[in-house]
Amino acid sequence: MQIKRLRITGFKSFVDPADLRIEPGLTGVVGPNGCGKSNLLEALRWTMGETSAKSMRGAGMEDVIFAGTTSRPPRDFAEVSLLAEIPSATGPQETEIVRRIERGAGSAYRIDGRDVRGKDVALLFADAATGAHSPALVSQNRISAVIAARPAERRAMLEEAAGIAGLHVRRRDAEAKLRATEANLARLDEVIADQD
Numbered sequence: 001m002q003i004k005r006l007r008i009t010g011f012k013s014f015v016d017p018a019d020l021r022i023e024p025g026l027t028g029v030v031g032p033n034g035c036g037k038s039n040l041l042e043a044l045r046w047t048m049g050e051t052s053a054k055s056m057r058g059a060g061m062e063d064v065i066f067a068g069t070t071s072r073p074p075r076d077f078a079e080v081s082l083l084a085e086i087p088s089a090t091g092p093q094e095t096e097i098v099r100r101i102e103r104g105a106g107s108a109y110r111i112d113g114r115d116v117r118g119k120d121v122a123l124l125f126a127d128a129a130t131g132a133h134s135p136a137l138v139s140q141n142r143i144s145a146v147i148a149a150r151p152a153e154r155r156a157m158l159e160e161a162a163g164i165a166g167l168h169v170r171r172r173d174a175e176a177k178l179r180a181t182e183a184n185l186a187r188l189d190e191v192i193a194d195q196d
């Protein structure tokens with residue numbers, strides 16, 4: 001998967017709509033302290049389904065909405081759109097993933113204009129071997145975290161890079177369905193036994 005464009009509106013310090021074209025290859029973001037480098041990476045992670053307020057450096061999920069400054073009033077919503085090129089059997093396919101949060105109304109996701117669940121977005125990225133916790137996104141403190149990671153954490157990073165993280169999610173779903181079906185079968189056996 002290649003991320004081609006990021007469009008940010010009302011997210012953290014990005015109060016005005018900002019468009020960022022991402023060219024093929026390695027992308028680095030440089031700038032003075034406090035100019036919004038980390039916010040940019042957070043916007044990307046957030047659209048990929050990041051649900052932890054802590055990893056978004058805020059107390060609550062609504063903290064991602066522009067909170068206002070002395071000269072500008074706060075915003076009521078934040079929206080980030082990500083344009084990605086996803087390989088498919090018929091060739092690369094452009095897909096737009098949008099996440100939007102409104103004060104008091106929570107957040108919602110869309111893939112190519114269709115309303116979807118956060119889980120669908122997370123699976124889309126997991127299958128493409130990328131996502132909110134992908135080793136492809138390296139924040140300032142992440143390099144030392146990779147070095148200090150415990151073997152289990154490092155294995156999770158490798159699994160994500162290898163593109164099998166999505167399979168774990170599907171396995172958990174399949175196991176839950178299997179347990180529910182087994183419970184139904186047991187109940188059916190009881191009903192049949194009662195009628196004998």
Ligand code: ATP
Nearest residue numbers: 012013033034035036037038039063064065066067
């Ligand atoms: P550094 O190199 O120091 O880590 P940085 O370039 O990564 O800086 P960020 O941490 O991305 O900068 O941006 C910090 C700025 O974003 C601060 O000025 C902070 O006030 C602003 N900011 C964060 N959240 C919000 C918000 N919800 N509303 C308005 N501004 C915000």
